[in-house]
Amino acid sequence: MSSRRVLTIGLAVALAGVGLAAQNMDALLRRSDVGGFVPVACRIRLSMQQEGVAGSTDRKAPAMSEVELPGVSAVELWRSGANRTLVRFLDPKERGKYLLRLGADLWFIAPGAKNPVKLSPTHRVYGAATIDVLLGMHLADNYRIAGTSSGSTPAGAVVVFDLQAKAEQQQFASVRYTVQTSTERPVSALYRLHSGRDATLIEFFEWAGGARGPSHAKRILVRDLLRKGAVTRIETVEFEERAVPDGLFDLKDPSARKALEKTVQSQSLLKQNH
């Protein structure tokens, strides 16, 4: 075999290897993308707490499932399809308020206002948490891999993805996405603005669900780096994969949402009586 032929075969093998590696990385990103974990139709109940309002932000701080704690806010997310999300505020003073995301639009529905009010899609649900933070940003679809590197954490080996936004309209120009190799679940996501400034750091602590099927982070820590690192702790209190009534996402007709409120009220009355 001539040396030229050996060189050609070697080059082809190397290129194939590089291509395969890139494909593997793409696949790993897709498998570890939070936006891809959340079931198409589901209901998620979250409790959220801002640092400095109550309690500490210690990573091993006790769970805050009791939504009655001061400074702790509870919300319920209803999702149907990738483009429809309803955020329902559960605190007694916040009852009847919703954030409704329909495609790229975000609407605020309040009991005191007849018509929904349009908000910026990046509006924060509570503290530093936006709907994208809670449900993921579909990184595999909206960002391309600009580079990868390997590393290790006390929990094991990780792959760090440097992602660049495919479209300029994305709120964040780049993301540093760290994935644990063994579980294929994200450890953290650092979002950067177009100016290059770090904006938000999301840390994931505990994952529920199978490695391949629907899954959700039990605890999330969101650090708002633009506001002196203000921390919002998010805990998944309930997670239910279920069919979601279309009426909940009706912008004009609030009857389905009112029915939901009544159901919840009667349930809580039953609980109290019990």
Next chain:
Amino acid sequence: MLAALALRNLFRNRRRTMLSMVVIGVGVVSLLLTLGFIRYSFDGLSDAIIRGGLAHLEVAPASVGDGTGNPIIDRAGSPPAFHGWQAVRDRIESRADVQATSAAVQLAGVLLNGDRSMAFMGAAVEPARQRSMGIAVKLRAGEALPDDAPVAGDDRVLLGVDLARALHVEVGDSIVAMVGTAAGTLNAVDLTVAGIFTTGLQELDARMAQMHLATAQRLMGTDDVTSLLVGLKDRAATETVARAIREDVATITPALTVADWESRAPFYRQVRGLYIGIFVFLGTIIGLLVCLSASNTFQMSVLERVREFGTLLAMGTDRGQLARLVVLEAVWLGVIGGAIGSILAAIIAFTINSIGIQMPPPPAAVDPLTLLVLIKPTDFLYAIVFMVVLLAIATVPPILKILRLQVVEALSHV
């Protein structure tokens, strides 16, 4: 004896004395009219600030703002944090020197009318209490807020003239107010535009909205208020009452601050500083002109009387007596010129006040200004004393000349 001689000396050269008196009189008139206008401006501005919504005193939690900046800007972004304010209000209102006390909520948010939206700064008040404090809303259209707390769904708002214009709304239209709640979430409430008002300042007219306290508390999801506004029966007692209330609420926790209207009105402090600066500048120029003019007159008067002074010295008159004579002449000139100027100033001030001259609105203000001159009786006295002092200073060069006078040379002076 010396005083009478000095007075008679003044009339030896009547034309020169009259000229000096005209200079002094014009100076006094200028000073008194400027002082009167500045006093009117201070009084008018302070009254507008107090009755425009700031009240005489404000009692607020010490943690919110420091009470020395602009309260609207300091506190609009902070949620109401005054717990148990009703008990404090009752305590303050029980004082005999307090006219009324009203709770207030300051808020900031967005007003929406269809696709139009404008950021606003809101002041939520108790209309009946504010009225009894003398705080009035300058309505341009519509009606004032109702005294009773509105029920949910019947919330009303007063909009600043330019804010209403920017939102394209009129009286009776419905808009949405959206604010951040005390809990850190969002809330929105439909509001009916009850009226359109002016704050008197263009900048604020483009941002200010006023609503009932109950509406703001509903919007912000709280029963707390931002502060208590205290209206007093007598403005002059502001400091005394502030001290008394401060002592009274000292035991309350969390701590409360009591701030008077002046410390919460940076605009007033700026205007006051500017006007005082102008007055001092003008006073200096007038003083300088009068002083130089009078000094020249006295110099001439002494030069004309060198032989006379020489004769007096030869007869054994003390140099100090001569100096006192010149000073007394200056005093008489100042007293008579100042009195004439004061009388003239009083006549001119009375005429101006009677005519009611309208001036264009000051910078950033909305309404034209009626020119008024407020002169206090003590001002006349101060003006005369000021002139006497100036003229006494003006006598220094001629007195020096008298002190250096040689009797022989003086007697042969031509």
